[in-house]
Amino acid sequence: MNEFIWEFSRDRTRRLALRGIRADRRKPFEYRPITIQTNVGSHADGSAYVQLGNTKVVAGVKFEIGAPYPDTPDKGALITDAELLPLASPTFEPGPPDENAIELARVVDRGIRESNAIDLSKLVIREGELVYLVFVDLRVLDADGNLFDAASMAAIAALGTAKIPRVEEDKIIREEYVKTLELNEIPLLTTFVKIGSAIFVDPTLEEERAMDARFSVATVDDGSIVAVQKGGEGSFTAAEIERMIERSIELGKELRKKVKEAIEHGKD
Amino acid sequence: MRSDGREPDELRSIRIEAGVLERADGSARIEWGLKTKRILVPRSEEQHIRELMEQYYIKMHEVREKDLVVDVPEKLYKKLKELRDYEVVGEGFRGNIAVVAVYGPREPIPKHVGDPYKAIVRFAYRMAPFSVPERKRPAPGRREIEISKVCKEALQRVVFAEEFPMTAIDVFAELLSSDAGTRVTALTAAAVALADAGIPMRDMVTALAVGKIPVEGKETIVADLTKFEEDLEGAVDLPIAITPRNEEILLMQMDGRITKDQLEEAVELAIKKAKEIYEIQKNALKEKYRRVVQNE
Numbered sequence: 001m002n003e004f005i006w007e008f009s010r011d012r013t014r015r016l017a018l019r020g021i022r023a024d025r026r027k028p029f030e031y032r033p034i035t036i037q038t039n040v041g042s043h044a045d046g047s048a049y050v051q052l053g054n055t056k057v058v059a060g061v062k063f064e065i066g067a068p069y070p071d072t073p074d075k076g077a078l079i080t081d082a083e084l085l086p087l088a089s090p091t092f093e094p095g096p097p098d099e100n101a102i103e104l105a106r107v108v109d110r111g112i113r114e115s116n117a118i119d120l121s122k123l124v125i126r127e128g129e130l131v132y133l134v135f136v137d138l139r140v141l142d143a144d145g146n147l148f149d150a151a152s153m154a155a156i157a158a159l160g161t162a163k164i165p166r167v168e169e170d171k172i173i174r175e176e177y178v179k180t181l182e183l184n185e186i187p188l189l190t191t192f193v194k195i196g197s198a199i200f201v202d203p204t205l206e207e208e209r210a211m212d213a214r215f216s217v218a219t220v221d222d223g224s225i226v227a228v229q230k231g232g233e234g235s236f237t238a239a240e241i242e243r244m245i246e247r248s249i250e251l252g253k254e255l256r257k258k259v260k261e262a263i264e265h266g267k268d
Numbered sequence: 269m270r271s272d273g274r275e276p277d278e279l280r281s282i283r284i285e286a287g288v289l290e291r292a293d294g295s296a297r298i299e300w301g302l303k304t305k306r307i308l309v310p311r312s313e314e315q316h317i318r319e320l321m322e323q324y325y326i327k328m329h330e331v332r333e334k335d336l337v338v339d340v341p342e343k344l345y346k347k348l349k350e351l352r353d354y355e356v357v358g359e360g361f362r363g364n365i366a367v368v369a370v371y372g373p374r375e376p377i378p379k380h381v382g383d384p385y386k387a388i389v390r391f392a393y394r395m396a397p398f399s400v401p402e403r404k405r406p407a408p409g410r411r412e413i414e415i416s417k418v419c420k421e422a423l424q425r426v427v428f429a430e431e432f433p434m435t436a437i438d439v440f441a442e443l444l445s446s447d448a449g450t451r452v453t454a455l456t457a458a459a460v461a462l463a464d465a466g467i468p469m470r471d472m473v474t475a476l477a478v479g480k481i482p483v484e485g486k487e488t489i490v491a492d493l494t495k496f497e498e499d500l501e502g503a504v505d506l507p508i509a510i511t512p513r514n515e516e517i518l519l520m521q522m523d524g525r526i527t528k529d530q531l532e533e534a535v536e537l538a539i540k541k542a543k544e545i546y547e548i549q550k551n552a553l554k555e556k557y558r559r560v561v562q563n564e
Contacts, residue, residue, distance in 0.1 A: 099417040102410045114523045225531055228522035233424040235516030238535050245528050
């Protein structure tokens with residue numbers, strides 16, 4: 001879509017939002033349809049494909065081995081990367097990850113890391129010398145808004161079905177596994193946008209283009225909040241933040257059910 | 269009492285000076301940290317000091333043949349003095365130091381990034397290689413790119429950008445010293461630098477970190493964490509930027525694990541403390557013009 005059409009669509013989205021209406025007729029706190037498929041890549045140690053409305057994201061997990069970070073000699077490492085592939089949108093360009101891709105990867109990473117979803121201390125081969133490095137690579141294939149939540153579901157579903165490869169004489173034996181990676185938590189992001197005075201969950205690209213600000217909350221099972229990220233140029237009041245946090249705890253439960261099912265289904 | 273002697277809601281000391289750079293359209297220098305005393309301790313107490321270092325924000329400054337120079341935050345030193353008199357041999361500072369420059373509104377380079385409806389704010393947050401214990405590679409890392417993005421978004425909202433279409437407002441923040449809360453330090457100074465550049469703004473932007481840490485074994489909501497506190501087991505860090513008059517939240521990030529009630533308490537504390545910092549920002553601007561008028 002060119003800028004001219006976007007201007008029209010932005011106006012329309014904002015006008016509708018004034019009356020609390022969304023262009024696709026969803027309720028303010030309703031997600032688009034979600035499908036999660038696991039084990040989608042044959043060489044990945046764990047993988048998942050998530051479709052959230054028209055947004056499509058693939059996550060792949062690969063284990064490597066290497067030296068631990070100097071400040072955590074007794075822990076494996078988690079490395080999350082995201083790329084907004086040029087195939088996903090006319091506005092994405094080839095080249096190294098830009099600020100949007102970096103933010104996406106870091107916010108998804110934050111929820112997983114801060115909730116201790118994976119116990120990195122169990123990924124040590126020889127303390128201080130050799131540990132497992134867990135790479136989570138996110139690839140956005142089709143960007144129709146809310147990449148955060150789609151990527152977060154994909155990442156955790158891929159990790160939940162990932163298997164740890166065997167190591168012999170300090171080398172990874174590819175595609176020979178010793179066990180499944182255990183998840184302690186299923187941290188998931190819930191993202192809201194503010195358009196005028198309206199607040200909607202799971203924004204489409206149209207809504208993101210029209211938004212004032214964005215707010216993402218990562219929650220876990222017991223209702224704790226493990227990460228927060230505000231984005232966009234607009235602002236929120238403390239009361240609005242309170243409301244979104246409350247909603248994110250409820251919505252997180254529903255999303256978690258879907259992700260859990262996908263993980264259970266993907267385990268052999 | 270916290271590990272540096274502060275109360276839970278107490279900020280570190282903040283000093284802002286506006287208009288510190290010659291060529292920039294606006295600028296500010298900020299010092300945000302703890303003042304410390306360097307005290308002399310006999311070598312025989314080294315073991316004891318090392319044990320205290322686990323619990324308190326005390327640092328070994330110099331290990332000499334006969335004695336030790338130990339760096340103690342001022343507030344902690346006052347408590348220490350009640351127990352025993354130590355010889356003070358110097359003073360120090362542990363915290364963030366940043367210099368921020370604002371250029372613009374000016375023609376954006378490359379030109380095609382210009383917006384026909386408004387000025388675009390660009391923000392470059394960078395850490396000097398010597399600003400951290402281990403030398404940092406000079407090229408901007410992913411962390412710096414993310415921070416630059418959220419800071420830029422926070423400022424875009426407050427400037428009257430629509431008055432300067434097809435221009436860029438460039439903000440450059442260089443961290444010369446760091447001790448937790450560097451993005452909020454940079455942003456607080458950047459808002460002063462924007463005002464110093466004479467760029468019309470809807471409100472000031474005031475930023476600080478709040479969070480949750482164990483204080484004397486109890487989970488406590490605190491303001492303005494040090495690196496020592498950020499690294500404590502179970503610590504939650506929540507940088508936040510606010511417009512102090514309208515209480516709009518412009519930036520908010522969090523990592524750690526926190527309940528809904530604690531989070532709300534933290535946001536409330538942030539709004540309250542932001543008003544204190546706002547006064548410091550205003551004074552910095554007034555002080556600059558006092559200087560300008562005096563030199564006329």
